[in-house]
Amino acid sequence: MAESVWIIGTAMTKFGRYPDRDTVDLASEAALAALDDAGATMADMQVLAAGCLLEASAMLGQRLQKQIGQTGIPVYNVANACATGATAVRSALLAIKAGEADMALAVGVEQMGKAGLLGPAGQARAKPPGFTPSGRYGSVMAVEGILGTGLMPGVFAQAGMEYASRHGGVGFEQFAKVAEKNHAHSTLNPLAQYQKAFSLEQIMGAEMVAYPNTLLMCCPTGDGAAAVVLCSDARLKTLDPDVRRRAVKVSASVLTSDPYVESDTAQPDVSTLTKQAAAQAYESAGVGPEDLDLVELHDCFATAELIHYENLSLCEPGGAGDFIDRRGPWRDGATPVNVSGGLISKGHPIGATGVANLYEVATHLRGEAGDRQVDGAKVGLTHVIGLGSACAVHVLERAAS
Amino acid sequence: MPRVALAVVGEEGKSRRIPVVDYLVLGDDPHLVAKACRACGALYFDRRNACARCSGRDFDHRPLATIGTLRSFTIIHRAAPGVPVPYVSSVVELDGGGVVKANLLEAGTDAEKIDLGMAVKLTTFPCGTDDEGSEAVAFGFVPA
Secondary structure: OOOEEEEEEEOOOOOOOOOOOOOOHHHHHHHHHHHHHHOHHHHHHOOEEEOOOOOOOOOHHHHHHHOOOOOOOOOEEEOOEOHHHHHHHHHHHHHHHHHOOOEEEEEEEEEOOOOOOHHHHHHOOOOOOOOOOEEOOOOOOOOOOOOOOOOOOHHHHHHHHHHHHHOOOOOOHHHHHHHHHHHHHHHOOOOOOOOOOOOOHHHOOOEEEEEEEEEEHHHOOOOEEEEEEEEEEEEEEOOHHHHHHHHHEEEEEEEEEEEOOHHHHHOOOOOOOHHHHHHHHHHHHHOHHHHHHHEEEEOEEHHOOOOOOHHHHOOOOOOOOHHHOOOOOOOOOOEEEEEOOHHOOOOOOOOHHHHHHHHHHHEEEEEEEEHHHOOOOOOOEEEEEEOEEEEEEEEEEEOOO | OOOOOOOOOOOOOOOOOEEOOOOOOOOOEEEEEEEEEEEOOOEEEOOOOOOOOOOOEEEEEEEOOEEEEEEEEEOOOOOOOOOOEEEEEEEEEEEOEEEEEEEEOOOOHHHHHOOOOOEEEEEEEEEEEEEOOOOEEEEOOOOO
């Protein structure tokens, strides 16, 4: 097996809204803090991977270098929907695995502003002057709202309801309980965009967006950045004892895309590729779901988190409703899920998300998570989904002391 | 590969009806038509280059059943401007093959009264007119 890769530095900005800063400012803040955390400088970095979905063609990595250290190293600018940040991390990790670098920086950033829950697709459609079939479906007009919905809140609602159609004990209340948990968890995370608890009644009574997802069950738009410094096994051995003590091992790094399923004709499948990524990650890391002390998974909507309990094997097949009913994913439950507050409350600046969840898990494994610390955490898992679809799963382990 | 014929009813310039997507066939018996992979049978609604499942390159047109099962739904309350809300978006498994997304009609917008797994059947409805008076026709599903 190829040598291990380690996280030796990590940082994130508080997620929120930064109208007076830009993506380069946010990425710089996270990158410099991660370098400081690693006791390293840009001069040590031999590769840089940068993820920023909305500026995917704008050379974010190079613009970042021009602010913090322009050293001529290879830069990968990465886009992979909501898996963008995790894909950047994996790109940097692969360079180390390939022996091209022994230290690397990965940064994820996004500035979404108040884009609105529906994003650019939520704009009014223009009336066509004349009907002419065009595009891959020979459509004569925009069909959003005419042939169902393809916007995120509805797509993930339908993914959750599809699970409910196959398994008993899953309904509006179970989905709402996911949001109740994540909002409650966020009150302990000073870096979360929102830090406010809501009762189940408040969540179920909030504005309905796409049943069963109310507004409090949808992640917000926002701004933020996160970064990790990665290091090879051989290089780690040469570093300061304090850096080695705080190093976190990347036991698995897996990226999958969605394999063919019959229902692709209706909407993208977010489950099969997650199940496959999880299976590969558990095998690669030599751990099972029962070994996990915490999980940060992609709760873009409450309906998504619930189905991923099963996709990541955190519960028995068909048991996701029961898992949340018995508080299994709460911070003091069987497998704490999204103790950061998750996307629903910590926030979801797209490119930053898949790096920020590594920050969260690594911080717990180092025992440095403050009030929200999961005591004695040794192993954790991160998961992101980019609709379309891409799935990244990482397993992290505390350094043996 | 033959192009899917546009089912246009009426003469030139008069009450022209056109399907909103080319996989909807209008006429006396409105139905959906899929491209079916000749090698593995996988079904598609979009223009194809090859099969996503087996990479086969030859396709036949296959008319699909007009009855099926409600596999999932959501009730949309917040939508783009101009889209009337609330409406029900649904995923339907057609009998004999094919999974499709469309609006669920005539079932109300009370989630408690929409049964996952219920039988549904295809219907059509006008969804817009252009400057030349042509009428676009969409499909949806109603409880069977």
